[in-house]
Amino acid sequence: MLKRSLAFLFLSLFFFSPLEAKVKIITEKDLSDIAVIDVWVRAGSRNESAEINGISHFLEHLIFKGSKKYKTGEMDKLIEECGGIVNAATSKDFTHFYVTVPKEYFYRAADIMSDSITNPLFPEEEIEKERKVVLEEILRSQSQPDNELYDLIYAKCFRLHPYHYSVLGTVPSLLNIKKADITNYKKKFYVDSNMTVLAAGNLPNDAAGYLSKAFSGLPGGKRTENLEAETLFQNSLLEKKKKVNKTYLAVAFSSPSAQSPDSYTMDVISMIMGSGRNSRLNKELKENKQLVWSIGFSYPTPIDQNLVLISAVCDAKKVEKATEAIFTELRKLATQPVKPAELEKAKTIIEVDYKVTHSNPQSLASNLGYFATVINAEYEKNYLENIKKVTADDILRVTKQYFSYYTIGRIIGEN
Template sequence: MYRKSTLPNNIRVVSEAIPYVKSVTLGIWIGTGSRSEQQHNHGISHFIEHMIFKGTENRSAKDIAEMVDEVGGQINAFTDKEHTCYYIKVLDTHLELALDVLSDMLLSSKFEQEDINREREVVLEEVHMYEDTPDELVHDLHHNNIWAGHALGRNIIGTVPSIENFNKPLLLEYYQNFYTPDNIVIAAAGNLTHERLVELTNYYFGKMAGNKKQGNPTVPELKPNQTIQSKAIEQVHLCLGTSSVSQLSPDIYTFHIINNILGGGISSRLFQTIREEKGLAYSIYSYQTNYSDAGLFTIYAGTRPSNACQVVELVRQTIFELKNKGITARELTKTKEQLKGNLLLALESSSSRMSRLGKMELTLGKYITLDEVVTNIDKVSLEKVHSITQQMFNPNTLCFTALGPISEEIYDEVKRF
């Protein structure tokens, strides 16, 4: 059962009781990520996430790790473009320990300059490692290609110059601006009671004060173009993208269906044509990236340079066929069942349920039940799918990004879109 409360200091507490499990997953969600950053502090959200694990006034980094390990728990964190999450999964008998540890980390981290200098080297190594992973790097290049000059177009980790600029005053300023009660959601799922969670949360976080720094976020504008970056690697990595919708849009369910049919799984049209029938790529798929006020739809393929032009042409043909012939009633029914099955299977763990709670509260400010999601999926019609595909794959809204050993011929293939 879903429950929500708001503490006197405006921290929101959301929970879902799952009485048949023995675990609890607790997440502290902060409504800030790389989108909140400026050029001079690009990557600071991710860097602070690292620093939160480097010790507090009460515990060393080793103490934190040992406390969680001693009860068989798991602790981690991640930074996204619009939020940061710190989470622990433990047995249900250790819920208070989880809150004790996370509150200490979030409220009493030291941010010592010596630790900052050491962690800077770790993050710089992460940057260089990422540069050596072209099948991941190409997606960041693609976002920057589409949303050039906007914070959503920048990567999460930052750049070498911005990371080298980080110091204690800069980190504390950002922390104080965004790690505030009105910008925090505490989400938990598992074998717990909401009343006990609220009681413990108020004890450990109730004295936290401050207000989030108000900004003026702008909606990114898609800029259709081609970005082709030569790199001496074995494969060419290709991304073709267009606008999608925000997480708030009712059309998001139609986009999910189109994505699933086009490249969302091993039975999708792109996978079957390019990998199974032609053998031209090992990795070929499509995906959606949905934010609070914008979205992207992307097709990705990795292939040998000699196959790149043929892969681009097959992607073009597949999109053309989808636009002009649409989908069948059977395809629509099959895809709806697949989406519903994927959703329900993904929510079998307390971790995934906690994540869903936290994201919804931060982004939507409300909870959408599984029954509502299923109903919305079932409402999607053939006519709606056809209408959206006509809008999506307009040649004037397509962006192309390629990374690797590029031949001149690929320019001509892209122009055919």
Template sequence: MYDVSVLRNGIRVVTETVPHVRSVSVGYWIKAGSRSESPDKRGVSHLIEHMLFKGTESRTAKQIAEEVDGIGAQLNAYTSKEYTCYYTKCLDQHLSPAIDIMSDIYCRSLILETELNKEKSVVLEEISMYEDNPDELSHDLIFKALWGDHPLGTNTIGERDTIKALSRGDLTSYMDQWYRPSNLIVAAVGNMFHAELVQLIDRHLGGLSGELVQPQFTLPVSRGDVLTIEKDTEQVHLCIAVPGASRVDPLRYSVSVLDMLLGGSMSSRLFQELREERGLVYSTYSYNTCYSDAGLFGIYAGVSRENLEQVIHLILEQIRQVREGNVSESEIARAKEQLKANLVINLESMGNRMSRLAKLALFHERLVVPDEVMRQIDSVTLSNVVETAQLVLDPSRLAVSAVGPVDDSLSDYFNQQRDRVLSGC
């Protein structure tokens, strides 16, 4: 069972007590990420996340690290497009000092100019690291191919020019706007009492103030571009995507089943066709990335240049087959069992459990228990999946990204293959 409390200043505390473990996972979740940034401030959310570990009014960066290690805890953070999370994992007897450290970096980080300049260099190196990873680069590029310059189409880390131009004032202004009590959820799962955590959070964060944040987001518009980056790599890293299901889309359960049968498991169509039967790839899979009001349904394959056209043809052929209803009941049954098992197995991790609970609190009207999710998965039928495939896997909306030994000629070939699928040939 879940417990929820709202402090006087608007902070929501959501917990699930799991008494048979000896640890607690706690996250401070701010409902703001790269989607909340203006174009000239891209990367500010991620840079703030870095800076909050660089020292507070009472602790240096080294002291933060030493105190965390001193209680055997883990302390980390990450930035996404719609939220930023600071989290700790600690033994149950160390919950109080862990909350003290977390709250200190959240409320009293100094963000010194000298540290900011150093951390900008760190982030620039992080950008270089991603650019040296063609797999990561292709996945970043597919969002731009699908949504262009919309905030959901840009990467979270930002661009070099905007990172270099960010000032301390840019960071503090962003925090003043978004790091408000009404925009913060504290989620915790593990061996602790809800009332105890509420008391700790009220003690450390109850004095924060700020008006309710009302974000105004625009919906992304699908572009369906073909974008390539030529690199000297052994493989082409290929992504194909269409708009998918949002976090609250009624189709999200049937999209999940579609995802699983198409490329989510070893028995999936893409894995069997591209790897097991033809030996064309080592890695191929599908996925649905959800946002509050949009989604991206993607397919990935890493393939040699000489086999690229054949793999594109086979992927589009599988899309055509599913859209035409060439799906068996046994495929649907396997996909649903995989989804349910993945849910349960993931929830055996307190960190995963805490993350799921926080996202429910951030984006949903109520906290849905796992048993209800499994019932929703069980209710998906073969006809639901085919209808969803016909709606979602629309060839006219397909976008493509490719990184590796490719050039602009890929666009012509892909468009020919897409036209073939559209014509039903």
């Protein structure tokens, strides 16, 4: 796998094109059999209001439901006919749309993606169909304890910042969204300076120029600004009982934004604490003390200052001990320097993951698009170099700075 990764990096061509559109075009070429086009928009639920909460995700559902050039259902049919796959995703920070096709169908995919995103029609009948689909998603999400806990914590930690909005929205907000809201939202955020178009794989020589021309119909506009952080934590506890078999625990802390140099240190901390069977949290809480059935550490590298989440699933009788054990491990991290061998191991795993990502056109396009959206493309290009600079002293400092205040959330299972 490593040899394949290095070969891919040697053959790749990182290219920015301002030829036609002002939208940033990034291409990465290799010798695989596929072509990937991934379109990123710097707009998610952080760009919404209470009245239209969920509109970013709702719009994602509607983009491929008919455009000026393609009828409803025609785009999916044309992609499926050539053996391709089209999909999309929405988060608090972004929305992105991606298609993977055999290399010879690059131009077809580019035409479909550009017209769908530049000229969607949003037919009323499709709006109502997808409204029902999304309402079902909301109800399913609300029935899942881990999702409920996630939303409770974000609502508690972010009073003013729009990170407190759910990506899916609420039933009342989704019912409130009209076609005019969708059209206005798209006009505001789906603009050249707020978007990035990625292509990766076995691309034709004119891929960058073709995409630039294809997306030249995007209107001009501004890139969404970063928002100031707010005071997030007061060492609080949220607890709710629910008729489920398991207990869901999450401890939230403040995290650095992608713009902060501390983001690299937090990535190393994430690897040490919660990535894999040999991570500290898994080894101590799951294997040694058998306090939890599963545990993880999440740091999303966000646009604005966000949350680090340590999440676990356990028996209700063990939740207190599991909570205390999490803080015990964090105290160790804040007071005892990480040994050189453990630090180098974490960096090596990050480097291998990075190279594996770069060996696959789909994950490469996604990775490049993510960082071009939340911060800039240079972040991704210089990522490994900055990871290598992280020291044991950096880990002590960042742990003390970001893990001093917390919010604990629990969904206590009742049989």
